[in-house]
Amino acid sequence: EPFPPPTEQDEEEEEDEEEDWLRPQPAGHSKSALARSAAHRVIVHVDLDCFYAQVEMLRNPELRDKPLGVQQKNLVVTSNYEARKLGVQKLMFVKDAKEKCPQLVLVNGEDLTPYREMSYKVTELLGEFCPLVERLGLDENFVDVTEMVEKRVKQLQQSACSRVSVSGHVYNNQAINLDDTRHVRLILGSQIAEELREAVYTRLGLTGCAGVAANKLLAKLASGTFKPNQQTVLLPESRPDLIRSLDRIQKVPGIGSKTAKRLEALGIKNVCDLQAFPSAALEAELGAAVAQRIQKLSYGEDESPVTPWGPPQSFSDEDSFKKCSTEVEVKEKIEELLHNLLDRIRKDGRQPHTVRLTIRQFSSTDKWFNRESRQCPIPPHLIQQFGKESSDILSPLVDILLKLFRKMIDVHLPFHLTLLSICFSNLKALPRGKKGSIGFYLKQMSPPAGSAKRPREVEDVSQEEGN
């Protein structure tokens, strides 16, 4: 094994293992200034196959060889490949899925806890290889392996033997030129990607795809080109082909449905249209920031860094339903959501300083996107209760949430809700040095790079931490 994973880094302080979140990196300089200087980055995108279904198959191996769907309400949100062969695609209605595939086995996946836990195990495992890991949803991670590649380039130069071979697919089957150092770096990146996937499989039992390229956009696009459990490296010369292969503009990650619609109104239907469109006119329509960003994306350019966020910045729990129309029902739903959330927050160890209630009201037209929310600071005396065992916090929090609810809904008038959601945010580490402080403490998370002037939430005027 020429390149064992770096099991020991420079760990000076012992930590509690169950709260060993990935730490955000200081700011990106230190030794890796060159690594981040965009020109020669090597990025790996790791994308687990049908993640929820894989987790369910690990929880219950008898499901292994059966067509499996993970159900949330009336939807099959994910299916395993057995089921996909039989026509059960993602986000299919349960009704349609059963018609297509009567033998389909369904498990309920409305509680994300098992997926969330497994997801963080994956991110932490990747973090053992390399500190720059960024999560995207529960089943994707970007890894900036530039520094690992640099080390291997040097080993290669010393060993004086230039026998490097690619792991997995090369996009477009492009010929490799070992005289091109960019090619060599990406090839080494493909070997690292293979090692990452192998580790995820042997240690966690999960399969997935990987894409290797010079930035996040291209790595992500590359990872989708060979689908279950395979990997693909994109060499620079094939970049135009890869982005031109996107038939619809919305397939560019970063261009969502809203932007796609506005672009279509401008006559922009595919990536080439967007490349060719006059920048000034695009800026006039979308604003300079969005216009410049997406036009760069259309060329496959993406300088955004791989940013490890560390522990979650918010905890939320939601439930959707056909109808909820009385205050009593609302209170019951709130209590249920709260119970789950308080558990998660207790395990996390930090204290939230803001709480938000979100509702969705029924409306036959535009059933889609009518959510509103109200948020407020959590009173200091309640914040202190968060770490503790007893649920003295529960009923005061319910009261706060009901007040937020009444800010949106006049309870004397009829109402019809189809969703309730509670979110705790503005999380801060426990105050240290207090007598009741638990045996471990979470490291003070320095704010992630580039988030220096994030607006403070609500009217929270609490003190800054000591930096």
Added chain:
DNA sequence: TGGGGTTAT
């Protein structure tokens, strides 16, 4: 159509 997450304005 689900149950989450993030940043920007």
Added chain:
DNA sequence: ATAACCC
């Protein structure tokens, strides 16, 4: 507080 994006 909302709107956009991501899965």
